[in-house]
Amino acid sequence: MGEAGTALTRGRIDKRRAILDAALRVFDREGYDRAGVDVIAAEAGVAKATVYNHFGDKETLLRQAFAALSEEALARNLAAVAPLADRDGDLRALLEDAGLRLVRCYCAPHSWTLRRLLAAEAGRFPDLLGLVQDGVADRVNEALADRLARLVLAGRLRAADPALAAEQFGGLLCGSLDRRTRLGTREVPEEEMREVARAAADTFLRAFGTGEL
Amino acid sequence: MGEAGTALTRGRIDKRRAILDAALRVFDREGYDRAGVDVIAAEAGVAKATVYNHFGDKETLLRQAFAALSEEALARNLAAVAPLADRDGDLRALLEDAGLRLVRCYCAPHSWTLRRLLAAEAGRFPDLLGLVQDGVADRVNEALADRLARLVLAGRLRAADPALAAEQFGGLLCGSLDRRTRLGTREVPEEEMREVARAAADTFLRAFGTGEL
DNA sequence: AGGAAACTGGACCGGTGAGTCCATTCCGGC
DNA sequence: GCCGGAATGGACTCACCGGTCCAGTTTCCT
Incomplete structure (x- = not known):
């Protein structure tokens, strides 16, 4: 599981990079305030908690x-x-x-x-x-x-x-x-x-x- | 009452203008999303409902x-x-x-x-x-x-x-x-x-x- | 193999803010 | 001086979102 829709989960260390990229996309699309962390996480193919693990x-x-x-x-x-x-x-x-x-x-x-x-x-x-x-x-x-x-x-x-x-x-x-x-x-x-x-x-x-x- | 802090309530028709000005100030200061309509109303010296009366x-x-x-x-x-x-x-x-x-x-x-x-x-x-x-x-x-x-x-x-x-x-x-x-x-x-x-x-x-x- | 660290999903809390409602008050025109 | 529309304020609904927690799973390193 976990390969649906997103770039296949690769090396497993560069989740960070994936999150950053997704964040950039979502921030750009929705603006900082309207950008939901849930959405960013989803778009990065990652759980919300993971986002909070990497960045506070x-x-x-x-x-x-x-x-x-x-x-x-x-x-x-x-x-x-x-x-x-x-x-x-x-x-x-x-x-x-x-x-x-x-x-x-x-x-x-x-x-x-x-x-x-x-x-x-x-x-x-x-x-x-x-x-x-x-x-x-x-x-x-x-x-x-x-x-x-x-x-x-x-x-x-x-x-x-x-x-x-x-x-x-x-x-x-x-x-x-x-x-x-x-x-x-x-x-x-x-x-x-x-x-x-x-x-x-x-x-x-x-x-x-x-x-x- | 109603003269506290704001430009004294004048002709009573240009509330609209006051609201617009306040909105501009608040939008600029806080950004559209973070700008609260309550705040705009307050800054315009007007009740929130009034804002919704003038602009939908x-x-x-x-x-x-x-x-x-x-x-x-x-x-x-x-x-x-x-x-x-x-x-x-x-x-x-x-x-x-x-x-x-x-x-x-x-x-x-x-x-x-x-x-x-x-x-x-x-x-x-x-x-x-x-x-x-x-x-x-x-x-x-x-x-x-x-x-x-x-x-x-x-x-x-x-x-x-x-x-x-x-x-x-x-x-x-x-x-x-x-x-x-x-x-x-x-x-x-x-x-x-x-x-x-x-x-x-x-x-x-x-x-x-x-x-x- | 085994254990630690990272990851997951989902429930959960608390705060905030848009928009509505209403009973009351104010004000300008007739 | 009185009437009707506008303004008031404050309570209320509802949805959304940041951040936390946790119990279970995966992954990696040795």
Whole structure:
């Protein structure tokens, strides 16, 4: 018994992971308050008591889920920015590519789960806000600023405050995405993402590019 | 009796307004689910039954509050964009000013209430999403695009897709604001808003300005 | 094999909150 | 000055949910 409907109970140690995943799904679908621990347990294919064994209470469950989510988001965002370190490639292509990767991160379902949950619960759990802002958003912006600074130093971008430029590149990328994705409700086709990234890179280069071409 | 703590009971017809305001405050503070109708009633200086007389149930209360909020937001945003119709003024100053006004809208407490609530409840009440996106965000973007198009026609901006340019201007303005305001938690000083607006106008003009000046 | 630790299912408690009801009181218009 | 509709408050129902408990079973480690 116990194989009905759920992913077959595997190694038996990663129940924890299953619970976390289920929690994320349910939190996202119903919101933190309306999410019943019973439901989460059921969706994880686990008894309610098991949930309380792993995490002491609902609140810690939320925090852990958050932590997992932002860890993942951070990694993916940093990876998106990393290729900008390339010193020789075609600058426009490089920017466009990084932009596209960032946009993909931004549009990923998990990313929306994170933002939605954060917006909803930031008032009640201010620490989560710190976790995500300082722990993810700021770090990514910083990393991006670093890359841009290098590019300025290499004479491939016009001088500017790198942190500000990074912020603005982000803005160009994501400014329209809230609307276009309808707050994560609608899935954006790859082609549209590409357009957004291209437009952002375009505008950014017009503003900050040297005439190098 | 009845004057304790609350705005003194005035004309006796705008109880409705009082309830709506209180609802907004409580929804914002506690979130929709945790907001007790009793609390809203108390904060409005009104009996619970009165709330149910005016609005049938909690859900309609939310919707009405939303409607009021987005109406207000729309008006203020459109007003912010309007001055751009000026055909002669200093372009940079004009953009900077419109930008500043938009930023102020974006940072206004009511604006954050709207966004937070929307993010949290968009899943459960998809119609609200439509109301705000189509009814406010799109309209504002369109209005901005209109102004930009005129400026292009007048030879004061380089040709570009106006809708896209408007989107990007918005992105430049607001991209950093989520972080800077810590999701509406922190109040941004006027000076900082001004800087953001200036930086946005700056970058925008570098990308889309003719060398006119 | 055997025992400890984890897991299960389900009953259970206590609190909370939406929505209803009603007898009473208040208030504005005629 | 009086009448009818709105407002009051407070009690009440009903459902749901977080968290606990427990007796029985599974799983893993040695």
